[in-house]
Amino acid sequence: MIFIKNIKALVGVREGGETSPLRGADLGNLNVLENAWIVLTGDRIADYGEMDELGNEEDGWDQLLALENQADRVIDATGRFVFPSWCDSHTHLVYAGSREREFMDKIRGLSYQEIARRGGGILNSVELLHNTSEDELVRQAKERADEIIRFGTGAVEIKSGYGLTLEDEVKMLRVARRIAEETPLTVKTTFLGAHAVPVRYREDRDGYVNEIINEMIPVIASEGLAEYVDAFCEQGFFTVEDTDRIFNAGLKYGLVPKVHANQMSFSGGVQLGVKYGARSVDHLEFTGPEEYALLAASDTIATLLPGATFFLEMDFPNAKAMIDAGVAVALATNYNPGSCPCGDMRFMASLACLKMKLTPEQAIQAATFNGACAMDVIEDLGSITAGKRANLFITKPMPSYEFLPYAFTTPLVDTIILNGQLYE
Numbered sequence: 001m002i003f004i005k006n007i008k009a010l011v012g013v014r015e016g017g018e019t020s021p022l023r024g025a026d027l028g029n030l031n032v033l034e035n036a037w038i039v040l041t042g043d044r045i046a047d048y049g050e051m052d053e054l055g056n057e058e059d060g061w062d063q064l065l066a067l068e069n070q071a072d073r074v075i076d077a078t079g080r081f082v083f084p085s086w087c088d089s090h091t092h093l094v095y096a097g098s099r100e101r102e103f104m105d106k107i108r109g110l111s112y113q114e115i116a117r118r119g120g121g122i123l124n125s126v127e128l129l130h131n132t133s134e135d136e137l138v139r140q141a142k143e144r145a146d147e148i149i150r151f152g153t154g155a156v157e158i159k160s161g162y163g164l165t166l167e168d169e170v171k172m173l174r175v176a177r178r179i180a181e182e183t184p185l186t187v188k189t190t191f192l193g194a195h196a197v198p199v200r201y202r203e204d205r206d207g208y209v210n211e212i213i214n215e216m217i218p219v220i221a222s223e224g225l226a227e228y229v230d231a232f233c234e235q236g237f238f239t240v241e242d243t244d245r246i247f248n249a250g251l252k253y254g255l256v257p258k259v260h261a262n263q264m265s266f267s268g269g270v271q272l273g274v275k276y277g278a279r280s281v282d283h284l285e286f287t288g289p290e291e292y293a294l295l296a297a298s299d300t301i302a303t304l305l306p307g308a309t310f311f312l313e314m315d316f317p318n319a320k321a322m323i324d325a326g327v328a329v330a331l332a333t334n335y336n337p338g339s340c341p342c343g344d345m346r347f348m349a350s351l352a353c354l355k356m357k358l359t360p361e362q363a364i365q366a367a368t369f370n371g372a373c374a375m376d377v378i379e380d381l382g383s384i385t386a387g388k389r390a391n392l393f394i395t396k397p398m399p400s401y402e403f404l405p406y407a408f409t410t411p412l413v414d415t416i417i418l419n420g421q422l423y424e
């Protein structure tokens with residue numbers, strides 16, 4: 001049992017039993033318990049409350065002393081905040097190498113087409129991954145897993161999509177499963193065969209979609225390698241019709257759709273995602289009132305990826321209008337080597353506040369509670385709730401919880417507890 005006392009404030013406290021993502025005014029209602037304590041038993045949050053409840057000078061702090069005596073470990077969090085771990089519901093964490101050469105090309109003023117001609121883009125990562133062994137991929141991905149844990153992340157969704165052959169897609173998803181087994185992260189996996197059209201199908205996109213449907217999905221689903229099926233539904237990648245066929249096939253095998261939608265154009269990806277009851281539609285730079293109304297009336301979550309919008313120097317989606325319309329908004333990193341080489345959820349919260357005018361309260365809940373909903377782990381994660389998994393972090397001393405998105409590069413995550421265990 002771990003007993004954390006004198007907590008300046010416990011952030012993101014919610015009653016149990018809430019399983020729907022937060023919308024409208026609820027997203028900004030961040031419940032904060034000041035001068036608090038929390039008890040963790042095994043891998044669970046057992047109980048929490050206010051310090052005043054544990055006694056006073058006159059009764060000699062009897063309950064406080066009893067808890068201290070029972071605990072295997074007592075942590076004094078004077079001046080510090082306790083947050084639920086971030087839930088990062090959109091990443092491409094498993095990849096080979098890195099692509100800073102494209103970063104330099106971009107700085108020198110090369111266009112996307114020129115960078116692609118020099119061997120850049122997703123297909124660059126595909127070739128690198130093909131030539132990297134499963135064990136080496138695990139080693140590289142575990143470094144990134146450790147990095148995001150230290151940023152305060154406790155749950156992560158990982159996509160395939162740098163394989164584009166059955167063998168390499170399976171390899172990527174197996175690596176993601178090993179991250180689940182060999183690190184304390186909670187991992188959900190997504191099959192993203194439709195990330196780009198591979199070179200061998202350059203003149204035959206339909207042929208590749210057929211391969212995804214007839215050869216990849218049946219194997220990946222039967223081996224239990226993915227929970228979700230995703231597609232890059234975008235001009236120059238996969239059409240609404242391609243994505244429709246892929247989702248149809250995925251659903252037959254029990255894979256729940258997610259979709260990369262409306263990043264570079266009004267692609268129709270949001271409409272398709274809602275039609276298929278997608279768990280989430282992600283990116284959404286090119287959206288307007290029509291998309292907001294559809295999403296607001298659906299169970300599909302709008303996952304915004306401000307790190308990619310920032311790195312690609314695009315205009316940010318109108319998150320405020322989405323929230324006002326009643327859309328369930330989540331935040332994620334999109335950690336990947338091409339458009340967001342950053343897995344720091346706190347930076348995403350900072351960007352959401354600065355560039356999309358979310359309040360710190362909205363950003364924090366979009367990055368925890370709604371992120372947990374977007375990967376179907378809300379019954380276990382995403383808030384400080386008795387009975388949920390003990391995934392949380394203790395900050396360094398800070399003046400307020402708003403200080404976390406404000407001081408956007410200060411290392412403030414101090415003590416990390418995942419599954420009730422200290423991560424050191």
Ligand SMILES: [Zn+2]
Nearest residue numbers: 090092260334
């Ligand atoms: Zn992505």
